[in-house]
Amino acid sequence: MSDKSFKIGLTGLNAIDSPGPGVGVARCLKDADDLDIEIIGLAYETLEPGIYLHDLIKKSYQVPYPSAGTEQVFKRLSYIQSKEQLDLIIPNFDAELWNYIKLTPQLKEIGIRTFMPSLEQLDKINKLNLDEFARNNDLPSPSTKKFSSLDELEEFGREAEYPLVIKGKFYEAFIVYNIAQLAYYYNKLNAKWGLPVLVQEFVDGNEIVIAGLGDGNGNLIGAVPLRKLFITDKGKGWAGVVINDPQYLDLAEKINKLLAWKGGFEIELTRKDNGDVFLLEINPRFPAWIYTTAAAGQNMPLALVHMAMGMEQVPFQQYETGKMFVRYSWDHITDISEFQKISTLGEL
Amino acid sequence: MIKLKKNIALSESGFIFDPSTGDSYSVNQTGSEIIEYLKEGLSEDQITDKLKDTFDSDEEQLRKDLDDFLHHLRQLKMIENV
Structure with missing residues (x-):
């Protein structure tokens, strides 16, 4: 029997073809010999596979997307805290870290600890900013340019050596072999993630x-x-x-x-x-x-x-x-009643 | 002198794993033996002598085949001349 027990909230339970780290983190925590850890899932979507894996994750709650803002996120976490008395939350998505870092003092007040970098870090x-960080610290990295105008990108693209890697501001990257592809993915990434779009030397x-x-x-x-x-x-x-x-x-x-x-x-x-x-x-x-x-x-x-x-x-x-x-895909069998719970009550 | 890269792991079935790169290869029985000899620090001449005990082939041919195999290992950065 472990001498200490903690209840820990985890996000990133989307164990899909581009998986979040939540299920992997949960597996690690369940391996603890020295602690008795109970895991509470914090999910954005009703079909995040992790929330149906009850051997790993005891109960899950739907939470607002990061874009809803810190106030909405805190309101929901306060409700969850009133039910669960979480000791710690480990956020596992890049896009939600900003909110969680901002909310650190408020979370601490309601008894939830975090272990995260600062906003500056x-x-x-x-x-x-990574290109600048790498250059300032003698870390070899592919040369990277930021573009916020298609005209500028095309001017660059006419002289550039291919292939190149074009990347969205937050996610996604594509290898391109000519100027037509460069312009195509610029528009696609701009529409999805906004400007600037990054173009990187292909290594x-x-x-x-x-x-x-x-x-x-x-x-x-x-x-x-x-x-x-x-x-x-x-x-x-x-x-x-x-x-x-x-x-x-x-x-x-x-x-x-x-x-x-x-x-x-x-x-x-x-x-x-x-x-x-x-x-x-x-x-x-x-x-x-x-x-x-x-x-x-x-x-x-x-x-x-x-x-x-x-x-x-x-x-x-x-x-x-x-x-x-x-890694493998596994058809986890559940029941419509489970889906119904998370869909209607936002809890499972 | 030829030196086999440090920490190269060779299984009984001839599976080679380079833990510094994650590369893996398979070699036959003879390849396994040569790699074991390299691990023991044997020179090309000594390995050729060992192979002579196993194969009914003239020394020139054995040396050519060994050179060829070592060339492959060099290309794969598994050995270096010291």
């Missing part, structure tokens, strides 16, 4: 990702690098293997120290055939494959809980190389 690794190579956890004081609590072995047409890793190369751990250490990052993060890299490594993105949350880090010996979500709840957490010193994940 978040801003530094924002897609729009061909293997995709390497590093899951990490910082304590907010510049100390790296954990870091596990993984090579993606299978990538879907949405660019999502569907299989990967834990690797061991000191340069990746050094990079995670350096980035974590520079940012004094608080919470989970994921560094995305490309390694060219000649061994050169380029920084592509830093995501301000754990990745969807986070359970692989627990399997490899670094249960980072659990370590985050320890730190958030004021318990001692020493940095992980090692992990097991060669641990793999192979």
